[in-house]
Amino acid sequence: MPVIIELNNISKHFGTVVGVERVDLAVKDGEFLTLLGPSGCGKSTLLRMIGGFETPTTGTIRIAGTDVTHVPPQRRDVNMMFQDYALFPHMSVGQNIAYGLQMKGLKGAAAQEKVRGALALVGLEDKIDQQPHQLSGGQKQRVALARAIVREPKVLLLDEPLSALDAKLREQMQVELKHMHDQLGITFVMVTHDQTEALVMSDRVAVMEEGRIAQDGTPEELYEKPRSPYVANFIGTTNFLPAKFVSQSGTEAVVEVAGQRVSVVDAAVHLNGSPLQIGIRPEKARVLNSGEDKPANVLEAEVQETIYLGLGLRTVTRLADGSEMLIDSMLPQGLRHSPHPGPGERIQIGVEPHNVLLFEAES
Numbered sequence: 001m002p003v004i005i006e007l008n009n010i011s012k013h014f015g016t017v018v019g020v021e022r023v024d025l026a027v028k029d030g031e032f033l034t035l036l037g038p039s040g041c042g043k044s045t046l047l048r049m050i051g052g053f054e055t056p057t058t059g060t061i062r063i064a065g066t067d068v069t070h071v072p073p074q075r076r077d078v079n080m081m082f083q084d085y086a087l088f089p090h091m092s093v094g095q096n097i098a099y100g101l102q103m104k105g106l107k108g109a110a111a112q113e114k115v116r117g118a119l120a121l122v123g124l125e126d127k128i129d130q131q132p133h134q135l136s137g138g139q140k141q142r143v144a145l146a147r148a149i150v151r152e153p154k155v156l157l158l159d160e161p162l163s164a165l166d167a168k169l170r171e172q173m174q175v176e177l178k179h180m181h182d183q184l185g186i187t188f189v190m191v192t193h194d195q196t197e198a199l200v201m202s203d204r205v206a207v208m209e210e211g212r213i214a215q216d217g218t219p220e221e222l223y224e225k226p227r228s229p230y231v232a233n234f235i236g237t238t239n240f241l242p243a244k245f246v247s248q249s250g251t252e253a254v255v256e257v258a259g260q261r262v263s264v265v266d267a268a269v270h271l272n273g274s275p276l277q278i279g280i281r282p283e284k285a286r287v288l289n290s291g292e293d294k295p296a297n298v299l300e301a302e303v304q305e306t307i308y309l310g311l312g313l314r315t316v317t318r319l320a321d322g323s324e325m326l327i328d329s330m331l332p333q334g335l336r337h338s339p340h341p342g343p344g345e346r347i348q349i350g351v352e353p354h355n356v357l358l359f360e361a362e363s
Contacts, residue, residue, distance in 0.1 A: 004029040004154060004187050005050060010059035011211075012045050019045040021211040023059075029154075032181050032188045034198040037208035037234070043191045044159060046208070050189060051080045051157050064154055074103070079153040083160040085144035087132040093119070094128040097147045104151065118146035121180065138169045145177075149184060158190040162197060174200045195235055199223070207231050225266075229359050232279045239285075239325045242361065243276040253358060258319035262297045263353040279357035282328040287315060287341065288348040295350040301325060303341045313340060317347065325349065 005027035012019040020042040027033050035043035048054040050061060052073035061069045068076050079100070087096050094115050101111045119125045122142035132140060141161065148156055161177070162170045178201045181188045192198055198205045199219040206216035207230075215222060215231045226232035229240060243255040243262070253267035255276060262278060288294060301317035304324075315327040327349060329340075341347050 001028040001030055003027065004031075004064055005189070006060075006062040007046075007050070008060045008062075010046070010049060010061065011057045012042075012049060012054060013057045018211050020049070020056075023211075023213055025206065025213065025216070027155075027187060027189060030185050030187055032178070032190070032201060032203045034190045034192060034202040034205045035208055036192060036195065036198045036205050038193055041208040042211040043193075043208045047080075047157055047159055047189060047191045050155070051078055052076050053080075077153055078155040078157055079148045079151055080157040080159065081144050081148040081161055083163055085140050085164070087140060087143060087147075089132055092129050092131060093124065093135070093143050096132070096143060097150050100147060100151045114150050115146075118150040121149070121183070122146045137165055138173065141165060141173065145180070149186075153186065155187045155189060158188060160192055161190065162192075162194075170197075177201060199235070205235075207234055226279075226357065229277065229279065229362055232357060232359075237282055237326065238279045238357070239282060240277050240279055241319070241323045241325065242321070243278045243358070245276060252353075255358065258299065258321040258323060260299055260320075262299070262351070262356060264356045264358045265353040267358045275361035277359050277361045279359060280325070280351055280355065282314065282326040284355035285325070285327045285349050285351045286329065287327060288350045294348070295352050297351040297353060297356065299325070299349040299351070301347055301349055303343055303345045303347055305343055306340055315340065317349065 003026045007023055007025040010023045011021050023046060035046060037043050045054060049056050052068065052071060056069060060067055063076060063078065088099065091099065097115045097118055098111050101114060116125060116128070119128055122145055124139060124142050124146070127135065127139060135143065162173050165173060174197055190201070202219060204216060205219055205222055207214045207222065209230055215227050222231060222235045226235060232238045241257050243257050246254040246256055246261060248267060251267050253264045255262050255264065255278060257278060288298065299319060301319050304316040304318055307314040307316065312328055312330040315329070317325045317327065319325060
């Protein structure tokens, strides 16, 4: 697929405050890209620069090959859906959607046809004459989306589009928005701090940290192969345990964790004597039953508590060095409880070498 958005050396400084620093990013035509990160990491500032609402301090922005770095928003082939939806309260649903078309000089029957088409896409044809205050939160979100897509932009920018919805509706709209993207075929660039939204909806995710892109890739790549503790901690839950270097052969390594040796298959870091830590996802570890074959890595631990999570159990354990380790296990279907070790019991935890992440320890 051709590239639709190119960011080269993009920075944005607000006086002495750095919002975005030296970002290079290419977005493919038709891709669903999410900028993910905590508040203040620069993701919304970067989105606003793509939309033309902020001017970069350094760098260039190209959309469909054209330099738009200093082009105002209305002259870019993009549209933006704001966090608060920004619907005009004195206009009907149909008038809200038609407003952008009128700004482009399209009126009358041709405009009405596009308005009805956009409303049909979001399933609100029967709401065309209603006022925004008569709509639910989910319906307002759909109207805002219809208004954003009715002009058929090359790029649709979404700033925390689901943040105002309750949890159940939010989950429903995640799937619907992804289906809508697939149906429209236009490029979506979304900002969110919600990792679940990013994983469910995106073709690619760029995790931002202090104004820079810490890592970008498919949701699976970021989850399975995070390059830093920051990314591993932001995408999902990870147990971080201090480790000491024992040996290395190519990308395979052995480290010591809580007095026990742990094998690592893909040791991406260069083990040069710096302090280390391993990362293990709670669902990648398991409590070993007596008599079962043991994997290459076994850690001794003591159970602290067991937490019921609905679909499964979380076992909180403590290793010999005092480090806490979580283990998530699925419950057998139809059972609320299953036999599991209680507080104070000694257990063995099994982890396959390919499920161990190895990082330099954070200072």
